[in-house]
Amino acid sequence: MLALVASAGVAPLAWGADPPPVSIEFDGPPGASSRLAAQGAMPRQAVPDLRVRYVRIKSRWADAATLPIAACDVLTNDRISAAMNALRQQIGESPAATGVLGRQGRAEVLFIGVEYDLSTGRGDECPGGGATAGVTLEPYHVRVDLARLGDNVLPIPRAGTASLYDHVPAVLRRFDPQVGAGYDEAFGPTVTAAVRMPLPLSDAADSPMGLSLRHEQSTRSAFHRSEGRLEYRHQPVRRDGQDVLQELRVFANAIDRREPVLGGELQRSAGEAGLGATMKPAIGVRVALDGSWQAGRDETTLANGVDHRADTRRLTARVLTEWMVPRAEGVLRAGVWAERVRPDGVAPLARWSARLGYAREFSLGSGPTWGLEVMAGAGRVSDRAPAAERFYGGGAKGQFLYDGLGSAALSRAPDGPLLRSAGQGQAGLPGQRGGTRYWHLNAQLAFPIKAWSSPLIPDERVDLGDTDSSGQPMPPIPLKTLLGNQLDVSGPSMLVATLVAQGKSNEEATREADAAFDEVRPAAHFIIDKASLHAVRPLLLMDVAGLSDGAGQFSARWVAVGVGVGVTVVTARLEGGVMHTVSGPAIQGGRNAAFLRMVFQNLF
Structure with a gap:
């Protein structure tokens, strides 16, 4: 059947x-x-x-x-x-x-x-x-x-056999838990836990109110990322499956972060309120529009002695789009973040960032698939931006191509260029300074090994x-x-x-x-x-990134290459590797960095 x-x-x-x-x-x-x-x-x-x-x-x-x-x-x-x-x-x-x-x-x-x-x-x-x-x-x-949509053509965990949902423990159905682990040279080893639940707690499909909680904790330091999100979603009545407007939402977030920056740290606590919409302008295309207002406090301490504290107000507009490319069997994702930031004692700042990514799984013959991922990005902030609003290169907090359009990782503007040969926030300009402009280009190729994979x-x-x-x-x-x-x-x-x-x-x-x-x-x-039920694939990695200040007085460019491995097994996905900086200025922590991301999902 x-x-x-x-x-x-x-x-x-x-x-x-x-x-x-x-x-x-x-x-x-x-x-x-x-x-x-x-x-x-x-x-x-x-x-x-x-x-x-x-x-x-x-x-x-x-x-x-x-x-x-x-x-x-x-x-x-x-x-x-x-x-x-x-x-x-x-x-x-x-x-x-x-x-x-x-x-x-x-x-x-x-x-x-x-x-x-x-x-x-x-x-x-x-x-x-x-x-x-x-x-x-x-x-x-x-x-x-x-x-x-991108999950359908990306190498994420899948199961080939169906689940009998009535027999899944209620705690799993109602809280939809995800757990993970990772490693970043600056952040250290991490464990992550997240839940997403309807309110009130039930198995109902039409509950418009939901609560999601997520916490990521370093096991060797006080670094962490925490977020709670309360959201109300309204889905208009659809009559023929072709309605452009798919969803309206109102949300409130509580944010608490303590993260490494250039040998020091950035702490941010904030509350946020906003609204958004998801649209389907064409088959296989999704567009998410969001706007929010945030109030919080930033505390930045850098290794060069910079110590800055300020209450900050932030207006953010975000546009994310995802397009399934049928003929190419891939997914194209683009995002633009525009912010107007007002720290105490500083005139309002304009800050924007953009990213574009493409991922494709393809076959050469009848065997398992190869994987190609390409990503580019750029950003700019006012030249007088304080340390907390400047850009720093390093490893990624999330995965631009894999995180959901409504995820916490994608709701935040990028902090700078993606450079996986550095720990998070550890690539800066001479004098231990962040930049006001950045760009980056990243590529990843996964090689299939037939003996190490099986079809879904x-x-x-x-x-x-x-x-x-x-x-x-x-x-x-x-x-x-x-x-x-x-x-x-x-x-x-x-x-x-x-x-x-x-x-x-x-x-x-x-x-x-x-x-x-x-x-x-x-x-x-x-x-x-x-699609594969399980697969182990070697990875080739390359990053090119640039960072500069507004006056052009300081600039830096890095080129990094590396190898890694990607593993997908039913309910888990692991990706790890080692990157080496081939050229470019010194990086806080050295020219080599290892990274690891492991997520358990699809538990039922």
Whole structure:
């Protein structure tokens, strides 16, 4: 069975093919039924009068699943169909599943396969003896993120088997925890914990209020980053899946940071309030607009003796856009931050930054994918800016291409050029000073090793038990081909039929079906054909960065190269490496730096 449970503005729908039951579901008028069903056949290798020896589910959180089939039941097509339908409902239609997928903004393509163990049993498994067969249900799935489009074509943790959300512990469903660890030459080893929850706490998908908390702590110093965010989101009613305005939001943040800067430190405590909107001007494009007002206190202490304290007011405007590039199978992301800053005792300052990044996974042949990431950025601040508002080069606080458009890391303007051969904030101008202008260019290439990777969707063939016009058995179909055909052919045509049955014109139904499938089809095809369940890939890294002051009296340029490794394993992603500064001025802490980022996500 193939099912698509869509949320976050895409109408829920499901469709299927053998083995049955096959169903299509689409939101219609209250009380209207829109389910079509078909009946199919048992596998051609089945024999009559078999009893069930065992029933297994190859899935996460499946131990407590309940199915209308049990050991010693007579093995019939009706029982298999009922079991598959019950499993589909527990995966995609339960209140818990609707809540999780709704809050996370995801669609899920689901295929439930059945394996029969026809080996000879002991003969005494069931009363009265007789032949038995084992039944294994395998719910493969492809999860498409409708809010964070870039995640669909980036090497993030994924699981090839579906989760039974009702059986996931409530604490995981409601708090959506993430944990991580990392290392930066200046910040030191770190541990990170984050939670995101609806208010009030529930599994409801439509809760507009949410609270998120995040804390990152150095294990060898007092350096840390903490943020709490209370947010109200309003999603306008969408009628045809093509509405430009996707979301309006109002938020309040509390921020507390203590971070390394040029051998010293910067402390910032602030409160912030703002509003924003997310738009979808075209299929595969998201634009986030945000504005905020912040009040807080900055304390800067540098190794050169600079000691500056000031209460600061800050107005910030931010534009972030993300574009899925279908033909290139990549994601393009751009961001612009404009700030008007007013520290006590200083006239208002203008500060802006911009970043542009592109990431692509591509294949050379039929093996695992290569990975390419390229990023560029620049920024400028008034020449009279105090130390807390100047730019400093070094390692990144977040990951521009991987963090969500609404993440805390992307809501803050960059602090300077990305230079991974330096610890955070440790690259500056002569005299231990920050710059007022910066630029940077970064590239990363990941090499696949076939023996160290496996595909998310296995290279298996599915025997549907079909026959051709002459009655001869049809050959098994590759699982990847079956999933792809449902996305391209069966799904759209069946959805159109369902919408027409609900009273829509053929033209309107076709437009809505095209909009729903065009949004998920490119990403789903990439995940089906090329995504990895686990992969270990060597990395080649290069950074070029520049920093200067306003008068042009001081300037610096660095070139750095390095090697690393990227590891993706189901629920974890690790990326680490060592960079060496080939040319450029001295850097606080030396010319070599190691970095490490590890995140556990996709826990369910």
